[in-house]
Amino acid sequence: MLDILIVGSGGAGLSSALTAKQQGATVTVVGKHYPTASQTSMAQGGINASLGNVTPDSVQAHIDDTIKSAHELCNKKMVETMCQDAPNTIEWLEELGVPFDRTQNGKVAQRQLGGASSKRACYAQDYTGLKILHTLYDSCLKEGIEMLEEYFLLELIVEDKQVLGAIFLDIVTGEVKEIRAKATILATGGYGALYKNFTTNSEGATGDGLASVLRAGGTLSDMEFVQFHPTALKGSATLISESARGEGGYLVNSKGERFVDELLPRDVVARAIFEQIESGEEVFLDIRHLGEEKLLHLMPQEVHLCRLYEGVDPISELIPIKPVAHYTMGGIDVNENLEVTGLKNCYAVGECSNAKIHGANRLGGNSLLEIISLGREAGKNAVGCVSQRTETTNTKNTQLQKTKEYIDSLFEEYPYQKNFYNLQDELGEKFYKHAGVVKDNTKLNNLLNELRVIKADLDDMGIGDKNRENNTNLVEFLQFQNLLTIGEVVLDASIVRDESRGAHYKSAFPKKDNQHFKAHSLYWVEDGILQNRLQKVES
Template sequence: ACYSQDYTGLKILHTLYDTCLKEGIEFLDEHYFLNLITQPQDDPKLDPLIKGATVLEITSGEVKQLDAKSVIIATGGYASIYHGYTTNTFGTSGDGISAVIRAGGYISDIEFVQFHPTALKNSAILISESARGEGGYLLNSKGERFVDELQPRDVVARAIFAQIGNGEEVFLDVRHLGEEKLMELLPQEVHLCKLHEHIDPAKELIPIKPVAHYSMGGIDVKRTLEVRGIKGCFAVGECSNAKVHGANRLGGNSLLELVTFGKHAGENAVAYSLTADNRSSDDTQLSNDRNFINGVFHFTNQINFYEKRDFIGKIFYHNAGIVRNDSNLKAVLAAVRQIQKELPFMGIGDKSRQNNTNLIEFIEFGKK
């Protein structure tokens, strides 16, 4: 166990990365995951075997095949579908989860998305729960406290969402903690407020809104963390549904899940690989993915997919977000189906093969 102010996750990441460098573990930087490679077993009743993955080398634009006896998917969640209303990076678009679906694996509880109560209003940058844990208040435009700040995330997020729905602005107030204590306990949060909102939290209220933060659902896994439906493929972290969070994860438990199940998945993947079939797969998936990437360069690009990405983020947040009902969910479904029909008329404006961010973002959009 470890604790490091409001940097605990970052410190774990640094420690793991340093250990990988020390052990000489190879990183394939600037490679984008496309699809899993599987091979049917002789008995059609048995799950297909994992054989590797296809990736796009971003720097060259070349599609490659990576053969493997076992595979661990750790691609993160899918909360960036709430584009503009999420703490997640743009790339957290559920790529690993959708790849599992295409390969015949199972997913579960995909509707369980957690909304964090306190993100910066304009940038959706996360302000850690520790700000409330250290005594921060939530205030509306009238200066009133309207909820117990230490209630579970879903309760607090709904309370804030209701205030905003009633025309109120909502603020996090940590001024009473004093600058010295803020810099001792919450240095990262102070820096983020100054950088992204141009306010000093020691002297000013922090404007906030609740946004999508964590995906509890995901790839359905067994107790070994092997993906249900694909033999030799494992999933860990936010992309997997190991069923330890229920419908509402507690703060800090994602780190606990990673350090615990990461080791578990690694050990099981190694054990499986020791007895796995040594034969490599054919190049069918590689050929399909090369044809797809080549085809994208010839798509008509009549409809701007970036506008559709923004639209999806907005309609998901308002209709399939913190508060949901049947009619709103049906409206989202209808919108998604319409965009699926329009997808053949979308494409990319940048036709270069090397370092094409436009291409990566289009693939992320189209494969959500």
């Protein structure tokens, strides 16, 4: 039997695979895309480690910055572990061959990101995630790690709370298959696609791992915390990096007036922009005064993106922008060993998990660090779990049959009366407007009702494409269902939290309320019903 099944082939999945393999375990990595197509490829800015190569820095400063940004919702021990491990993480990536930029004396170069008290982010131009991911991939090929592409996660196989592996749709053949393993690591990414057309995330950030954990009896936490990036292109939601403001770019409204200090924290700037838009203004990023020469030298990628996706030339024109969903802090609830709350032999790591590192607001440069540092940790811990487990004798499980029957029913029974694509577009916009930068209980409640109506109407939807092989229509429909599952939790958790903290902001409750809400919100399903409770954070 396979030792470790890793679901998700981004930075977290590949890091855990390499580590588990190095420790002698048999490993299979499964992903719905090719490994290099994952969200990790889109990370630009950098990966934090207090190397002090450019400005003086310390592990303690890194810890302090991270805790401050988390607004009390982090586990200090987890933050300490990660920040202490950060220099080792960079050394490990160096050994694999990641082409980090260098300082004049040949050390790894580091740059300033928001909220950091030092130049702490190691980078490879603005392709840091891409280059780390591809180097990990090359290393996995070198180690002969088995990687299965285009396998879509359907369900975890669970018996008595023990996870025995998972069931997948082989997208190419259309078959439903199970892969059993002694331990399972979920590294399936976040749920930013809930905000479709209003997110910098890829189409695939549909929270598949989170939804499967909820269905399997595991727990999700802090799902109301979604980070919004202030400046994405208005039409395409393509990210325009913070460096545009760092270099002196202005934010202006339709009247040409500046309305906020552009260098305040992300959540504050995002809210200021959102309020302008709500009051009927358009908002623009103005970088014209920086001059053509400087723009082409400092941000050629941004200039290119503006021309391509927005049809504006930022050298002579204003760039229309909007704040959009960028990172999901909430996720699969895990303990300090990264084990999923409520399930056994199952780990979660990366954006899909809530390891209590980022709390209410993630610091730039900490997500790449998390996926590598904790990815390796998850690999190690899963190897430990495997060594303690005896071969499971139970081979019968009715899950596979049930899942097959459901997929078959989509081909045979479901009509196609309602177009789920249109509903997904509508939901994306509504989540953005009503569960976005600024939240309001009436709007959240209305949206929750609408979402439940859509869920009840699922029987009228289904797939128009009835071919078994390479059916992306089917995959997209399954992803849509996952988003509905996740969306319900995001809305409910947002309603419950009557306060403002980090990325979660309610105009009616503009202050932090530590007495009631210095707590993680936990969600799980019991007897088919969504349950929740708040778990106080000890300080």
